Amino acid sequence: MNTFVIRHGETAWSLSGQHTGTTDIPLTDNGRQSAERLRSVLAGEVFALVLVSPMRRARETCELAGIGRQAVIDPDLMEWNYGEYEGLTPEQIRAKAPGWLIFRDGCPGGEAPAQVGARVDRVIARSRAMEGDVALFAHGHVLRVLAARWLGLPPEAGQHFLLGTGTLSVLGEYRGVPAVRVWNGPLGA
Secondary structure, three states: OOEEEEEOOOEHHHHHOOOOOOOOOOEOHHHHHHHHHHHHHHOOOOEEEEEEOOOHHHHHHHHHOOOHHHEEEOHHHOOOOOHHHOOOOHHHHHHHOOOOOHHHHOOOOOOOHHHHHHHHHHHHHHHHOOOOEEEEEEOHHHHHHHHHHHOOOOHHHHHHOOOOOOOEEEEEEEOOEEEEEEEEEOOOO
């Protein structure tokens, strides 16, 4: 069983570096093109379950990838709730909170790392309960925490899993031990 982890395509805010949690913005033209490239990558796959964040950018990526009809919206795949930091860049946040790191500090008025970890633990349990492959369409920070939790690491370990927009990753097992098969893989040109 493999779990395909797909980060949505590029948005205007991913380009500018703004934290995009609950702001529901569309993909850019480039983001739509990268999502369409997923179609050929996923064409031969059969998924027992496809879960998608309720946010437009993730749903649009899933649709353009050709498996939107199978998708079930899962609120646990929402991006990190950035609270007071929504729409701000890391530089703007660090001007207010020097040394801030989302994976350690969370966000005032938003979520703490443990809260995001609890959400992705439910997604992982749902994925592992399936007989067959699973596809997850979501966002950068929440998927980084998901990778950490997949491996049994604390949510804070998500800081070690860089993840670009429009990328495909695959989580699985190696001899019964949770493992990363592919991480931050480009979708090709």
